[in-house]
Amino acid sequence: TTFLEKTSGLFTLEWFAKTSGTYNLTVRLNGNEIWGSPYIVVVLPGEMVSVNTQTYGTGKDLATAGLPASFLIQIRDQFDNPTNPAESSGATKFYAYLESQGLTEKSAISPSCRENVTCS
Structure with missing residues (x-):
């Protein structure tokens, strides 16, 4: 001070x-x-920082063919505070890449965010 x-x-x-x-x-x-x-x-939290953003849930590690898999993404700022993308000055766009033996599938994800700023 x-x-x-x-x-x-x-x-x-x-x-x-x-x-x-x-x-x-x-x-x-x-x-x-x-x-x-x-x-x-x-x-308020600061701007989103990708290196501090965390993921939770089994869908990032395990999935069954033909069934949806999901996991949570918690966005954080430079001081590790949870950040709400709705309060950010820029657009929030996630991309997920599923790769195996030279085959790549890219998907744009529009997050569904809850009050606790955990997006799925």
Whole structure:
């Protein structure tokens, strides 16, 4: 947390959070809370990062011919916070490649996302 004085009596507070969530921000002057403090601050996740995105479920490891297979994809930001593609500035498009002995099948996947930002 850094306080920077802009002009006489006017300060800018700069702070940095890595974990998304809801926080209480308390500001004190000489040990006493200023008017309105504490403030409720919502820290949103950052942009999606593919290297932190995780998959869960058996469909990524095992399938039966003629039957659908599925698994979950949980998108995360650079600080490993779950991220909702609906809140992202860019389009979210997944591709799945099924390969075996020189045969490749590519499928575009439109994710079905739930509130807990786990997409299937």
